[in-house]
Amino acid sequence: MIQLTNRQARQFLLLKHGLLGEHQFTGKQGVLDFVRQVSCIQFDPIDVCGKNAELVLQSRIKPFSKDILDELLYKDRLLIDYPDKNLAIIPVEDWPYFERYRHAARQHAKHYPEMEALTEQVRVYMQKHGALSSNDLKLDGNFSWQSVIHWSSGNNVSRSVLEQMYSTGELIIHHKKGTRKYYDLAQKYIQPSLLNAPEPIEGELEHHKWRVLRRIGAVGLLWNRASDAWLNIWGLKSEQRNEVFRQLLQEARIIAVVVEQMKDILYCRAEDLTLIEAVLQNPTPKWRCELIAPLDNFIWDRKLINELFGFDYTWEIYTPAIKRKFGYYVLPILYGESLIGRAEIIAERKSGTLVVKNIWYENGIKPTKQLRAALKQCFQNFAVFNGCETISAESMS
Incomplete structure (x- = not known):
């Protein structure tokens, strides 16, 4: 069992997702490496300022363009559209x-x-x-x-x-x-050796173990409780999940993590211990500002994010307009090690304008000169990603 402070747990999650310090993933190979690391990224067809899978990648990959993902899916065929956590994109070798x-x-x-x-x-x-x-x-x-x-x-x-x-x-x-x-x-x-391969894992319990381990790796830290992170794993009810966690712990394939002031025990994959060792060295990484996708692996478990980051996020796209607290398509803003607010952004592609419709800062967050400069650079990068030449950001003035 490993004990972490709240800050160390946050740093671990961000480091795991390539969101802390310098960019860890580069270009087309970086996209492939990241998707293989997290096993799947969720697909959603709605495109207000980029589709969800594209938004996940733009926050991690430098440089990233939408064409890179299309090439990996539909030219190289190294990734494939396939249901995993709902509609998703997975490495073709997982077929x-x-x-x-x-x-x-x-x-x-x-x-x-x-x-x-x-x-x-x-x-x-x-x-x-x-x-x-x-x-x-x-x-x-x-x-x-x-x-x-x-x-x-x-x-x-x-x-x-x-x-x-x-x-x-x-x-x-x-x-x-x-x-x-x-x-x-x-x-x-799909090459015949993959297309016609028998299932590598026999038995429902072993399959559940594989899928739970996969989801823990997709998020970084998870708990043994009801979570959106388990969506679309057939037959995984609490009884089955308890047995899966018991066996994975016994086999030392997952490690229990106790985080200060958190009631529930969290778990990470054994192979991620090197990342925990890295954060135990008290690093002071360079701060980045990134916009996070609504269905990002990092925030699959919104309750966990609320406990660790103090950030309460609801994707309000299906909330009636009159009941929304923020907006239709709102992205969390990551700055350094914290989720400091959220932004509603629209890519008006006909006019080539990225419209920053609104920014809502979390309580206690002051838009300092340094933060404004980081946000400005973030929006400039986001405009390039969306093929926009100008930015309309009245909310930042």
């Missing part, structure tokens, strides 16, 4: 570990025999024409259908069939145009 979900989808499809004839039509069309979206394919059918993995589909038969074939692993997302997904046959893009 075999999710075979049990594809198997479940194939079993599920047997309840809809009318689907097979439509599926064959898609195969034939794709062999001839290549990648397509649901708008490119007009299938006739009349049946009620629910995907086993993630989506609920309505009466669009073409979309339903494509999503079912995606959930079984027969299709992958070939590319996206805006929010529209284009699919193609997985066998064209």
